Amino acid sequence: MRYNVFLSGYGGQGVMLAGNLLSFAAIYQGYNVTYLPSYGVEKRGGSAMCTVVYSDGDTGSPVVGHPSVAVILNQRSFDTYANNVCRGGFCIINSDLVINSESLSPSIVLVEVPMSRLANELGDSRVLNMIACGAYAQKTGLLSIDSLVAALENTLPVRNHPLIPANIKAIECGAESVRT
Amino acid sequence: MQSGKLFIKGNEAVALAAIEAGCVHYFGYPITPQSEIPEYLARELPKIGGQFLQAESETAAINMLLGASATGVRSMTSSSGPGISLMQEGISYMAGSELPGVIVDVMRSGPGLGGIDASQADYFQATHGGGHGGYHIIVLAPCSVQEMYDLTMLAFDLSDIYRIPAMVLADAVIGQMKESIVAHPRPATLLPEKSWAVRGKEEGQSQNIVKSLQLGDGEMEAFHWKMHARYQSLSLNECRWEEYLTSDAELIVTAFGSAARIAKSAVEMARDSGLKIGLMRPISLYPFPQAAYRSLSERCKNFLDIELSTGQMINDVKLSVARDTEVFFYGRPPGTGSLPDPEELFQHIKSTLWQLPVQV
Numbered sequence: 001m002r003y004n005v006f007l008s009g010y011g012g013q014g015v016m017l018a019g020n021l022l023s024f025a026a027i028y029q030g031y032n033v034t035y036l037p038s039y040g041v042e043k044r045g046g047s048a049m050c051t052v053v054y055s056d057g058d059t060g061s062p063v064v065g066h067p068s069v070a071v072i073l074n075q076r077s078f079d080t081y082a083n084n085v086c087r088g089g090f091c092i093i094n095s096d097l098v099i100n101s102e103s104l105s106p107s108i109v110l111v112e113v114p115m116s117r118l119a120n121e122l123g124d125s126r127v128l129n130m131i132a133c134g135a136y137a138q139k140t141g142l143l144s145i146d147s148l149v150a151a152l153e154n155t156l157p158v159r160n161h162p163l164i165p166a167n168i169k170a171i172e173c174g175a176e177s178v179r180t
Numbered sequence: 181m182q183s184g185k186l187f188i189k190g191n192e193a194v195a196l197a198a199i200e201a202g203c204v205h206y207f208g209y210p211i212t213p214q215s216e217i218p219e220y221l222a223r224e225l226p227k228i229g230g231q232f233l234q235a236e237s238e239t240a241a242i243n244m245l246l247g248a249s250a251t252g253v254r255s256m257t258s259s260s261g262p263g264i265s266l267m268q269e270g271i272s273y274m275a276g277s278e279l280p281g282v283i284v285d286v287m288r289s290g291p292g293l294g295g296i297d298a299s300q301a302d303y304f305q306a307t308h309g310g311g312h313g314g315y316h317i318i319v320l321a322p323c324s325v326q327e328m329y330d331l332t333m334l335a336f337d338l339s340d341i342y343r344i345p346a347m348v349l350a351d352a353v354i355g356q357m358k359e360s361i362v363a364h365p366r367p368a369t370l371l372p373e374k375s376w377a378v379r380g381k382e383e384g385q386s387q388n389i390v391k392s393l394q395l396g397d398g399e400m401e402a403f404h405w406k407m408h409a410r411y412q413s414l415s416l417n418e419c420r421w422e423e424y425l426t427s428d429a430e431l432i433v434t435a436f437g438s439a440a441r442i443a444k445s446a447v448e449m450a451r452d453s454g455l456k457i458g459l460m461r462p463i464s465l466y467p468f469p470q471a472a473y474r475s476l477s478e479r480c481k482n483f484l485d486i487e488l489s490t491g492q493m494i495n496d497v498k499l500s501v502a503r504d505t506e507v508f509f510y511g512r513p514p515g516t517g518s519l520p521d522p523e524e525l526f527q528h529i530k531s532t533l534w535q536l537p538v539q540v
Contacts, residue, residue, distance in 0.1 A: 027187055027360060035358040061445035062357050062438070065521025
């Protein structure tokens with residue numbers, strides 16, 4: 001089976017790190033992974049997106065036109081990419097920054113997570129991307145929370161390893177937010 | 181992490197392979213989308229006694245590569261679009277001096293400053309000589325991070341064996357994407373001794389001269405025929421390609437590098453809907469696998485060439501296939517938002533099929 005997820009936000013929200021975390025988690029579960037980043041020339045504030053494809057066989061095209069899941073962190077990304085999600089797929093949004101989601105096609109399942117608010121409640125707005133990853137793993141059931149936690153060590157640079165407990169908390173918070 | 185596997189960018193795989201291949205000198209100048217190569221080598225080469233040098237320009241970098249290579253050591257440079265254009269003079273001098281050396285080109289869009297998105301529009305520049313004098317360089321086109329590693333290592337070996345500069349021709353997608361790779365050790369390829377290298381003449385040794393100036397009567401012509409024979413030997417012995425589901429194909433899609441990666445998924449979609457489509461992916465762009473195309477076209481008369489340009493490799497495909505073969509084209513010139521996805525290519529495969537003559 002081949003799975004894919006598209007993540008998009010603005011530069012500085014941690015989109016690339018989130019993509020890397022999901023990649024390492026998928027590797028941890030034994031999948032072959034292709035991670036394709038794409039960004040503008042601006043470092044902060046520009047658009048940042050990445051696609052992760054994972055498969056028990058060949059990962060195929062790194063470019064995915066109609067992802068089965070999109071994780072959308074801001075309004076501009078929503079307006080540009082949300083309706084690319086395939087029929088029946090999930091569009092997981094940061095409902096604090098995606099104010100208007102009415103344009104989403106009814107064939108796509110909208111999953112609203114107040115990621116900015118939850119991150120601030122955890123005391124660090126930077127863990128927004130971890131909340132997004134936790135929500136993705138829980139909602140799709142494709143990657144386990146344990147895999148995400150195990151992947152943190154490979155994903156974060158050594159100088160940030162003291163922040164691993166805070167990131168674990170954020171991943172669990174994201175998972176909790178979509179648990180039904 | 182799985183043991184023995186690394187999850188790295190294509191560019192990092194190039195740098196890793198270069199070190200494993202025994203490359204001890206790197207000269208270059210930063211440019212997106214290949215800057216991870218110098219970044220990695222700046223950090224790692226000094227640790228193994230090698231030399232990393234950020235040149236004042238790409239023109240300087242390629243001439244430093246020429247100089248280092250003349251002493252017989254393995255060296256490399258890397259760049260993209262504008263930088264590779266600046267290097268053309270030096271590449272011509274290296275070809276004229278029969279010097280090996282590896283040049284990595286991670287293509288971005290152009291002409292001019294262009295943009296940082298993936299492109300295949302430098303196919304002509306790479307395979308049909310950017311510089312003057314009628315030479316060829318070896319050109320290898322990876323389509324995965326593992327191939328970035330494998331083909332970089334192969335580029336060093338082929339370049340040493342044939343005394344021809346070798347280029348790894350990737351693009352922003354292949355350079356920037358991350359995949360798991362196995363960083364296997366350097367293969368035990370038998371390499372010729374570099375008796376031509378200029379290392380400082382010792383007592384009783386004959387003089388070595390590395391130059392591209394040939395003024396003697398008939399000297400230049402003889403050089404050209406010698407190189408021509410070497411290019412023919414490359415064509416006979418070093419063509420590499422991948423065929424996927426071609427044996428019963430009614431239409432063979434052909435593409436290289438990142439376009440081939442996307443096209444392969446489109447071919448899978450076509451097969452899933454019962455269409456007999458195959459894929460031919462040249463791995464060596466020079467030498468171009470002409471004989472393999474010819475042999476495929478003896479059976480399948482319809483090809484669809486797909487490129488991230490308005491069509492360059494298609495010329496080589498048309499020259500390679502049997503005369504009664506139809507070669508269709510679909511291209512997306514490079515730029516932001518212009519990367520095709522598998523669905524788009526699948527739709528185009530279907531519309532190409534409708535154009536084929538009905539089989540009776």
